[in-house]
Amino acid sequence: MAIIGAGYAGLAAAVRLADAGVPLTLFEATRAAGGRARRVHIAGTHLDNGQHLLLGAYRQTLALMERVAPGSSTRLLRRLPLHLERSGAFRLRAPHLPAPAHLVAALLFARGLNWSERLGAIGFALRQRLGRFRAPPDQTVAALLAGQAARARRELWEPLCLAALNTPPESASAQVFLNVIEASFAHHRADSDLLLPAADLGQLLPEPALRHIEAQGAEIRMGTPVRGLAAGPGGWTLTTDSGQRHFAAVVLAVGPHQLKAFAASSPALGQLAELHATRGYQPIHTVYFQFQGARLSHPILALDGAPGQWLVDRGQLGGPAGLLALVISATTPELAASPLALERLARAQLQRGFPNLAEPLWARVLAEKHATYSCLPGQSAPPTEPAPQLFLAGDYCYTHFPATLEAAVRSGAAAAQALLSKR
Ligand SMILES: Cc1cc2nc3c(=O)[nH]c(=O)nc-3n(C[C@H](O)[C@H](O)[C@H](O)COP(=O)(O)OP(=O)(O)OC[C@H]3O[C@@H](n4cnc5c(N)ncnc54)[C@H](O)[C@@H]3O)c2cc1C
The missing domain is CATH 3.50.50.60 (FAD/NAD(P)-binding domain)
Structure with a gap:
């Protein structure tokens, strides 16, 4: 063979x-x-x-x-209970409860959403469960989320969609999104754990x-x-x-x-x-920055603004201290065209989010043009x-x-x- x-x-x-x-x-x-x-x-x-x-x-x-x-x-994998945090503005943390109570509790106490947004998000999750996580075959994630408050979409569901499907919500498959939600949240608490290499x-x-x-x-x-x-x-x-x-x-x-x-x-x-x-395909760009001994509050943080969505502290994951990786999912063609511009924008985004970081010792942009097929x-x-x-x-x-x-x-x-x- x-x-x-x-x-x-x-x-x-x-x-x-x-x-x-x-x-x-x-x-x-x-x-x-x-x-x-x-x-x-x-x-x-x-x-x-x-x-x-x-x-x-x-x-x-x-x-x-x-x-x-x-x-x-x-x-070789660092297991973290679900924890999404973005510069103090938003935080979702799953407590140690059986599924799906851990998701309900995480949404109920999500920082950065008001009560009506939290209840709306819980209602959405429960409706999907009652509907057995089925969506019409031609539905997009944006259409699926249409009834959600703008802030819940922006802070929670859309970043989850981009992270899981690497496809913008406007064109991503609602059914595949629900498949991921079901696999992560419907059965066992540990299914939604994040495992970082x-x-x-x-x-x-x-x-x-x-x-x-x-x-x-x-x-x-x-x-x-x-x-x-x-x-x-x-x-x-x-x-x-x-x-x-x-x-x-x-x-x-x-x-x-x-x-x-x-x-x-x-x-x-x-x-x-x-x-x-x-x-078509969706690219992913990674901008590595080596700082002198920088350390984030958590091994992975969600980022505010653009171009990156996530910042990973490789120093906390077996890599050299101070090595940070900024992840840009589904990079737009304009950004993908110029790695230098991308590096500059990524650096500016870091400066805005982490003003105490000194100048990096070096930076590198890695581009994967065909990272994933478009999840339509x-x-x-x-x-x-x-x-x-x-x-x-x-x-x-x-x-x-x-x-x-x-x-x-x-x-x-x-x-x-x-x-x-x-x-
Ligand atoms: C930057 C980036 C970030 C990602 N993040 C995540 C993530 O966080 N979580 C996640 O689960 N997935 C993630 N993915 C997606 C994941 O990496 C892919 O879905 C997965 O690796 C695909 O594996 P595969 O074996 O199907 O294909 P591939 O990994 O593409 O393997 C195909 C292999 O075939 C070889 N090959 C091609 N042509 C020939 C030939 N003619 N002869 C011999 N060999 C050949 C290639 O060299 C390659 O080694 C990410 C991908 C990228 C690029």
Whole structure:
């Protein structure tokens, strides 16, 4: 078997297949595993390509971490009960109560909302629960929230939408938003916990996963882009720079923006690549600032104003003291066009919010143009096996959740399961 792509989807598939005793070869185009959640090396520094926040509800990702490195889901992730705080103006904190009472209590005592706004938010949450978290397929988050007070939308729901779906509420899918709300708040209190990586993204899962499958005899081909994929008798022929190889089955686990390279392999892949190109992608920019020993009041804070929404204190998460990461989700095209302007605006935003911070020692802007596919209404999952013995995995294949690590992991496990069931 061959797996193309060592992002979270490809790694999840590889672990499942290796555990089932299936001989496999994993091809990864770059030199580092992790895909859109990877460690990068820039100007002599190791940084993550972006801040990755997990939720307690990400069960399959946590289980995969445990499978490849027992204890790692508690050792490498800092678990914080839901706590959203923005410069003293707004605070939502979930007390230690069973779900969904913890959400009701959090909303009831939310700082920065008046009583009528709090009760309106609680009413909204309870109505969604009564309605089994269902929304019309074509509804946007903005339409879903239309009855909410402007301040509750601005302070609470819209930041949650942007953080979870990386898509502005005006175009984001109400149904996927409700799926995330349900997964986080409807079942167990710990599902809404925020889990912040306290190790770099290479150590978090990709490197232990590679070691795990290698120990079971898998062949790992890093730095080996697959250039061609052609159906042949009894399987698929893969072309790489070092020649052709034949495999009985293939799991294609590349990002949706990378599917076009395989459009010639099967008409279904061509259509899928086109569909995603039309629906579009949302970028995420990260502006890293290294300060001399700065420390925030909390490892992650919501930000006032623009361009950033979140500030992560990497010094509190196993990184160097004073390293702050400012996160800009769904960056507008105007801002994305000029990293220098973005850095200046980010610096100004920090100065407004944290006037005591000195000049940074250095700053770096990391851009991910295709961070997530646009989470629009009406998205449906592609077939798991679009052509015989060709299985798809990737965050875009598990459309119950937005583009997340959990969606990628679930899709990889499902592709492996489908492949195993055909053997
Ligand atoms: C900056 C940023 C912040 C994010 N924040 C969060 C967050 O807070 N929480 C969250 O859950 N998710 C977050 N995400 C989304 C999350 O990272 C993705 O949903 C997830 O990593 C997708 O995994 P994947 O395996 O589906 O695809 P990818 O990670 O894109 O993996 C595809 C892999 O295939 C390889 N590949 C492509 N073409 C070929 C080829 N021809 N041959 C061989 N290999 C190939 C690629 O190099 C890559 O390694 C964020 C993403 C970014 C970029």
